[in-house]
Amino acid sequence: MDLENFSSRLLQEAVDEFAKLPGIGKKTALRLVLHLLNRDKEEVSQFGNTIIKLRNEIQRCQSCQVISDSDICPICADASRDHTLICVVENSRDVMAIESTHQYQGIYHVLGGIISPMDGIGPSDLNLQSLQEKLAAGEVREIILALSTTMEGDTTNFYLYRKFRGYDIRITTLARGVSIGDDLEYADELTLGKSIMNRTLFENTLSSQ
Amino acid sequence: MDLENFSSRLLQEAVDEFAKLPGIGKKTALRLVLHLLNRDKEEVSQFGNTIIKLRNEIQRCQSCQVISDSDICPICADASRDHTLICVVENSRDVMAIESTHQYQGIYHVLGGIISPMDGIGPSDLNLQSLQEKLAAGEVREIILALSTTMEGDTTNFYLYRKFRGYDIRITTLARGVSIGDDLEYADELTLGKSIMNRTLFENTLSSQ
Numbered sequence: 001m002d003l004e005n006f007s008s009r010l011l012q013e014a015v016d017e018f019a020k021l022p023g024i025g026k027k028t029a030l031r032l033v034l035h036l037l038n039r040d041k042e043e044v045s046q047f048g049n050t051i052i053k054l055r056n057e058i059q060r061c062q063s064c065q066v067i068s069d070s071d072i073c074p075i076c077a078d079a080s081r082d083h084t085l086i087c088v089v090e091n092s093r094d095v096m097a098i099e100s101t102h103q104y105q106g107i108y109h110v111l112g113g114i115i116s117p118m119d120g121i122g123p124s125d126l127n128l129q130s131l132q133e134k135l136a137a138g139e140v141r142e143i144i145l146a147l148s149t150t151m152e153g154d155t156t157n158f159y160l161y162r163k164f165r166g167y168d169i170r171i172t173t174l175a176r177g178v179s180i181g182d183d184l185e186y187a188d189e190l191t192l193g194k195s196i197m198n199r200t201l202f203e204n205t206l207s208s209q
Numbered sequence: 210m211d212l213e214n215f216s217s218r219l220l221q222e223a224v225d226e227f228a229k230l231p232g233i234g235k236k237t238a239l240r241l242v243l244h245l246l247n248r249d250k251e252e253v254s255q256f257g258n259t260i261i262k263l264r265n266e267i268q269r270c271q272s273c274q275v276i277s278d279s280d281i282c283p284i285c286a287d288a289s290r291d292h293t294l295i296c297v298v299e300n301s302r303d304v305m306a307i308e309s310t311h312q313y314q315g316i317y318h319v320l321g322g323i324i325s326p327m328d329g330i331g332p333s334d335l336n337l338q339s340l341q342e343k344l345a346a347g348e349v350r351e352i353i354l355a356l357s358t359t360m361e362g363d364t365t366n367f368y369l370y371r372k373f374r375g376y377d378i379r380i381t382t383l384a385r386g387v388s389i390g391d392d393l394e395y396a397d398e399l400t401l402g403k404s405i406m407n408r409t410l411f412e413n414t415l416s417s418q
Contacts, residue, residue, distance in 0.1 A: 008278045014263040017256045021241050032230050044264035047226045048257035054223040055245060055253035069217045
């Protein structure tokens with residue numbers, strides 16, 4: 001069905017707004033808008049106002065650039081975490097992903113993007129200033145490069161490695177290997193090859209569980 | 210990834226609001242919210258305000274109950290349409306679907322639901338008053354029952370048929386048959402059986418194209 005036959009201009013405008021969101025087509029947008037029409041006015045006002053408030057009031061942590069309600073995010077403000085260990089990630093979603101593993105006690109640094117010539121994103125578009133200040137002040141012992149395992153991620157890893165190797169710090173990256181729960185026969189050859197080259201002592205896998 | 214590790218309460222609230230929409234899970238909600246954070250403040254305000262305005266200002270056409278910006282919808286206000294022919298549908302989306310075929314010149318009546326004992330929707334929950342007034346006034350020549358081909362739709366069709374058969378009107382329903390473009394071998398037996406019983410003259414199919 002083509003959707004040019006709206007009985008209401010208000011309805012059409014709301015559908016058009018929803019259809020601007022990524023992955024939401026006109027049909028899905030219409031379904032969402034009709035759902036909102038069946039909800040209480042107060043609930044719908046709260047929905048709209050929450051979005052507006054979010055966009056107007058959200059900040060980035062001045063220390064690590066993660067999305068935050070305050071100048072300094074709860075992770076950077078936590079004195080019990082290891083501030084000499086910094087995990088470098090692309091965006092705030094990656095911070096949430098790593099936090100949900102409950103395996104990491106250091107702090108983060110959010111780049112806000114990765115180097116991607118195709119998208120016109122170069123090194124100067126990355127948030128690097130606050131990280132560089134910490135490195136220059138000698139506050140950092142190790143940085144972990146935790147970017148996507150794509151060509152863009154590898155390019156950015158290499159750029160950061162060259163930029164920071166002059167400092168007296170360890171520069172590490174995430175272990176590459178076979179996913180836990182994966183059937184070996186379905187692992188890709190590159191990953192499987194790396195996981196054999198970088199094999200770990202079996203007794204170490206026991207102690208980490 | 211579990212999503213209990215939001216770095217921001219504002220972010221979490223916005224994700225929770227999006228996740229209340231049908232078919233939107235927490236992960237999709239987060240993706241939509243992060244997308245909004247990358248848009249201009251003005252655009253996001255417009256998105257939020259459009260939704261609030263829609264819910265506060267939308268009306269239903271007093272004649273046919275379709276979603277409308279005004280007391281009387283453009284279809285009911287159009288004197289060139291046949292007001293003696295009324296197509297009865299479940300909701301406003303069905304009106305748009307039929308309008309987009311450009312095959313129908315009558316007006317509509319939106320029930321706002323169909324009889325569904327499982328969902329606690331009975332005959333008294335349907336919008337029937339304005340339709341019944343038109344029937345009582347003798348303004349109607351034919352009503353077309355255009356409800357879903359489900360048990361609930363069939364129940365509602367039968368209820369409406371019994372309620373209105375006393376009036377001097379034609380009561381018709383949508384033709385059931387094999388979809389245009391469908392492979393015959395994939396048509397279900399019930400539909401295929403009905404389409405043979407209700408076969409039409411071949412010359413009629415020629416003239417309708």
